[in-house]
Amino acid sequence: MRVNVGDVLRFTGRRVGVAEHRAEVLEVLGDGGEPRYRVRYEDGHVTEVFPGADCVVENSAHLRPPHAG
Numbered sequence: 001m002r003v004n005v006g007d008v009l010r011f012t013g014r015r016v017g018v019a020e021h022r023a024e025v026l027e028v029l030g031d032g033g034e035p036r037y038r039v040r041y042e043d044g045h046v047t048e049v050f051p052g053a054d055c056v057v058e059n060s061a062h063l064r065p066p067h068a069g
Contacts, residue, residue, distance in 0.1 A: 001051060002033035006060035009039060014054050022058075023049065 003009070007025045023039035026046065030036050035050045 001035060001055070001057060003028060003037060003057050004033060004060060008058040008060070009037070009049070009051055010056045010058055011051070012054050012056070 003025050005025055005028060009023045009025065011021050011023070013020055021041060023041045025037050025039055027038040028034075029038060029048065036048055037051070038046065038048050040046045
C-alpha cells in the first residue's frame, strides 16, 4: 500500500454491525509512501495507523474537483 498526504483511508467493517470509517492521511511516516501513517478520522481524532487488509486507499487526486477553465 502506498499513499500520499491528502489521500483518504477507508476502513471497511470486518464484522456485522461495525460501521465503515474514513481517515485523511496527514503525514506519511514510512519510506516511499509505505505505512505507517498519521491520520485524522472523521470525528477529529488524530493517531498513527499501520493499515491492514480491511483498508482501501481513496487517492486524493480522484477526490479533488477538476480545474475550471
